[in-house]
Amino acid sequence: MKVDKMPLPPAQTELRATEVGLTSAAEQHRAYVQADLLIIPLIVMLFMGIFSFHFALLVGDWDYWVDWRDRRWWPLVTPLALTVLPGVFGYLLWEKLRLPLGASLTILCLTLAAWISRYLNFHLFADFPMNFVWPSTYIGLGLIIDCLLLLTRSFFWTGLFGGFAFGLLVYPLNWPLLAPFQVPVELHGTMLTVADLMGYEYIRTAIPEYVRIIEESTLRTFGEAVTPLTAVFAGFLNIMNYWFWLWIGYLGSKAIWIRKIV
Amino acid sequence: MRTLKTLLVVWLGLTALLLSHVPAAFAHGERAQMPQLRMRAVHWIDVQVSTAKLGVNDIVKISGKFMPSEYWPHHVNSIEDTAYLNIGVPGPSFVRLDSRVNGVPMIRSTSFRRGELYDFEIVLKARRPGRYHVHTVINVEGTGPIIGPGTWVEVTGDPAAFENTATTLLGQTIDLENYGFGNVKWWSALWFAMGLAWFVYWLTKCPIAIPRFKRASELGPDADQMITPMDRRMGGIFLALTLTLIAGGYVYAQEKWPITTPLQTGKIDVPPLEQPTSPVSVRLIEARYRIPGRSFRLELEVSNKGDSPVNVGEFAAGNLRFINARILNVQPRDEHDLVAPDALRVEGAPVAPGETRRVVLYADDAMWETERMTTMIASPDAVVAGLLFFFDGRGRRYMVEFGGPMIPDFGMVKT
Ligand SMILES: [Cu+2]
Numbered sequence: 001m002k003v004d005k006m007p008l009p010p011a012q013t014e015l016r017a018t019e020v021g022l023t024s025a026a027e028q029h030r031a032y033v034q035a036d037l038l039i040i041p042l043i044v045m046l047f048m049g050i051f052s053f054h055f056a057l058l059v060g061d062w063d064y065w066v067d068w069r070d071r072r073w074w075p076l077v078t079p080l081a082l083t084v085l086p087g088v089f090g091y092l093l094w095e096k097l098r099l100p101l102g103a104s105l106t107i108l109c110l111t112l113a114a115w116i117s118r119y120l121n122f123h124l125f126a127d128f129p130m131n132f133v134w135p136s137t138y139i140g141l142g143l144i145i146d147c148l149l150l151l152t153r154s155f156f157w158t159g160l161f162g163g164f165a166f167g168l169l170v171y172p173l174n175w176p177l178l179a180p181f182q183v184p185v186e187l188h189g190t191m192l193t194v195a196d197l198m199g200y201e202y203i204r205t206a207i208p209e210y211v212r213i214i215e216e217s218t219l220r221t222f223g224e225a226v227t228p229l230t231a232v233f234a235g236f237l238n239i240m241n242y243w244f245w246l247w248i249g250y251l252g253s254k255a256i257w258i259r260k261i262v
Numbered sequence: 263m264r265t266l267k268t269l270l271v272v273w274l275g276l277t278a279l280l281l282s283h284v285p286a287a288f289a290h291g292e293r294a295q296m297p298q299l300r301m302r303a304v305h306w307i308d309v310q311v312s313t314a315k316l317g318v319n320d321i322v323k324i325s326g327k328f329m330p331s332e333y334w335p336h337h338v339n340s341i342e343d344t345a346y347l348n349i350g351v352p353g354p355s356f357v358r359l360d361s362r363v364n365g366v367p368m369i370r371s372t373s374f375r376r377g378e379l380y381d382f383e384i385v386l387k388a389r390r391p392g393r394y395h396v397h398t399v400i401n402v403e404g405t406g407p408i409i410g411p412g413t414w415v416e417v418t419g420d421p422a423a424f425e426n427t428a429t430t431l432l433g434q435t436i437d438l439e440n441y442g443f444g445n446v447k448w449w450s451a452l453w454f455a456m457g458l459a460w461f462v463y464w465l466t467k468c469p470i471a472i473p474r475f476k477r478a479s480e481l482g483p484d485a486d487q488m489i490t491p492m493d494r495r496m497g498g499i500f501l502a503l504t505l506t507l508i509a510g511g512y513v514y515a516q517e518k519w520p521i522t523t524p525l526q527t528g529k530i531d532v533p534p535l536e537q538p539t540s541p542v543s544v545r546l547i548e549a550r551y552r553i554p555g556r557s558f559r560l561e562l563e564v565s566n567k568g569d570s571p572v573n574v575g576e577f578a579a580g581n582l583r584f585i586n587a588r589i590l591n592v593q594p595r596d597e598h599d600l601v602a603p604d605a606l607r608v609e610g611a612p613v614a615p616g617e618t619r620r621v622v623l624y625a626d627d628a629m630w631e632t633e634r635m636t637t638m639i640a641s642p643d644a645v646v647a648g649l650l651f652f653f654d655g656r657g658r659r660y661m662v663e664f665g666g667p668m669i670p671d672f673g674m675v676k677t
Contacts, residue, residue: 067525
C-alpha cells in the first residue's frame with residue numbers, strides 16, 4: 001500500500017509542506033552526519049575483513065615472513081593480488097560518490113588489520129619476534145592510484161600510469177624496511193641473508209626451507225637485473241589487472257540487487 | 263539499535279577472522295599420520311637428547327641416526343626428491359643454532375637415499391620457559407612432516423633474559439630478536455600517517471556518503487564538477503609527497519645498506535654413511551596383526567653368515583620399540599617414550615653361525631592401540647616395514663630392515 005500517493009485534503013497538504021520546509025535543512029544535515037557515522041566505520045571494518053582474508057589467501061606467506069620477500073615472486077604476486085579491492089571499490093567510490101579513496105582506504109584498512117593480526121597471532125600467540133613477521137607497507141601505492149584518479153579524472157590514464165606504478169614500486173617502496181634483512185651473514189660456512197638466518201633459527205615445523213617460493217625462474221640468469229626486470233614486468237601486467245578489476249566494479253554497480261539497495 | 267547490533271556482529275566476525283590466521287602450531291601430529299607411512303618412511307635409531315631440563319639460553323643437543331625405509335610408499339613423494347631435517351616444537355620456543363646430517367649443515371633442503379644410514383645432530387638454544395615435547399622431523403616435499411620420536415624437555419628461567427645475536431659479514435653484531443624493527447616501525451608509521459591524512463582530508467567534508475551520492479547521481483556525466491580546486495591541489499601535493507618519499511626512502515636505504523644479497527636458497531648434497539656389511543639377512547614369510555590381542559606376529563627366515571650366534575633384541579616400527587628383555591634392557595625416558603621394555607617374545611632363536619632358520623616374533627603391547635597403529639588395517643596398501651636389531655654373542659649389533667604384506671587377524675578364524 002503506497003501511503004504517499006493517497007490524495008490528502010488540501011489544508012493538510014499545505015501544513016505538511018511548511019513544516020518540512022522549516023526543519024529540513026538542519027535535520028537533514030544531522031541525519032546525513034549520522035549516516036556517515038554509521039556507514040564509514042562499517043565500510044572500514046568491511047575492508048579490513050575482506051582484504052585481510054583475500055590477501056592471506058593469495059599472498060599469505062610472502063607477506064608473513066621476512067625470508068619470503070624475494071626479488072622475483074613477492075614483487076610480482078603482491079601487486080596482482082593487491083589491486084583487486086582498489087580496483088573494485090575504487091570504481092564504486094569514484095563513480096557513486098566522486099571520492100578518490102578506493103585504493104588508499106582499502107590498503108590502509110588492510111595494513112591496520114595486518115598489524116593487529118601479526119602482533120596478536122604471530123607475535124603474542126605463536127611467539128615469533130615482530131622483526132620476523134612485520135607486514136610490508138603498500139599505502140604509498142594506494143595514494144598514487146587515488147591521487148592520479150583525482151588529477152586525471154580518468155580510469156584509463158589512472159590505469160596506465162597508476163596501475164603501472166603500483167606494480168613497479170612495490171620493491172622500492174619497501175626497500176628501506178627490507179634492506180637491513182638482506183645484509184649477508186655466515187653460518188657454518190654458508191652465506192645467508194639475515195632474513196634466511198632468522199628463518200633457520202626461529203623454528204617453523206610446518207614451513208620447511210623448500211616450501212619457500214623464492215628466486216625461482218629463468219630470470220635468475222639475468223643476475224643483477226632481476227629486480228628491475230621483475231618490477232617492470234609486474235607494472236605492465238598490473239595495468240591490465242587494474243582495468244580488469246575496475247570493470248568488475250562496474251559490473252557490480254550495474255547489478256540489479258545493488259540498485260535496489262541504494 | 264539494530265545498526266548497533268549489526269556493527270557488533272561485523273566487529274565480532276572480523277575479530278574471529280583476524281584471530282584465525284595463526285601460523286600452524288605443532289602438537290603431537292605423530293598419531294594422526296597413517297600407520298603405513300609411519301612404518302615405511304623413516305626409522306629413527308639411538309635418538310639421544312642431551313638434557314631433559316635446562317634454563318633459558320642453555321643448549322640442548324638432539325642426536326642419533328636415521329634410515330629412510332626401502333619400503334617407502336609409492337603413492338607419496340619420495341624422500342629421495344626433496345627433504346629437510348627439522349624439529350617439531352610448538353613455535354620458536356627454541357632457536358636452532360646448528361643442524362647437521364653426516365657433518366653437513368642442514369640449512370638448505372636436501373635429499374636422502376632409501377636404505378642408507380645417516381647421522382644427525384641438532385643444537386637448540388632454549389628461548390621460552392615451558393615443557394615441550396620435542397620431536398625430530400624430516401619434512402618431505404609433497405608428503406609432509408615425517409615425525410620422529412619425541413622427548414619431554416623442560417625449560418625454566420626468565421624469557422626476557424633470552425639473547426640471540428649474530429655478526430654480519432660487514433662486521434656488525436646484531437640482536438636477532440629486534441634487529442631492523444625500529445626502522446620498520448618508523449617507515450610503517452610514516453606511511454600510515456600519510457594514508458590516514460588523505461582519508462581525514464576527505465572526512466572533513468562530512469557529511470559525505472548520502473549528499474555526495476545524491477550529487478553524483480544528479481550530475482551524472484558531469485559529476486567531476488564535485489571536485490574542487492582545493493581537492494586537486496591536495497591530490498597534487500599528496501602525489502608529489504608520495505613519489506618523493508618512495509624515491510627518498512629507496513636512496514636512503516641504498517646509502518645505509520649498500521651491501522645486500524638476495525635471499526639464499528637451493529639444495530645441498532649429503533653423502534650417506536659407510537655401512538658395514540651385515541652377516542645377518544632376513545626374509546619375511548608372514549606378518550599378521552591379531553586385533554583382539556593387539557599382537558603382531560612375524561614369521562621370518564633368518565640367515566646368519568657370521569661367526570657368532572645371533573638373537574633378536576629389538577623390533578622397531580613406526581617409532582614404537584618392542585624390546586626383548588632377555589637380551590636388552592631399555593627403559594622409557596619419560597611417560598610418552600614409546601618403548602615397551604618387555605614386549606618382544608622370540609621363538610626359534612638364537613640362530614647359529616652358518617644356519618638359516620625360521621624365527622617367530624610376537625610384539626604384544628597396548629601401544630599398537632594407543633598409538634593408533636591399528637588403523638593400518640584400513641590402508642589400501644597393506645604393507646608393513648620395520649627394523650630388527652640382532653645381537654651376537656660378543657654384543658655386536660646388526661640392524662636389518664624387513665618389509666612385506668600384512669594380514670589382519672580379526673579373531674574370527676581359528677589358525
Ligand atoms: Cu609429541
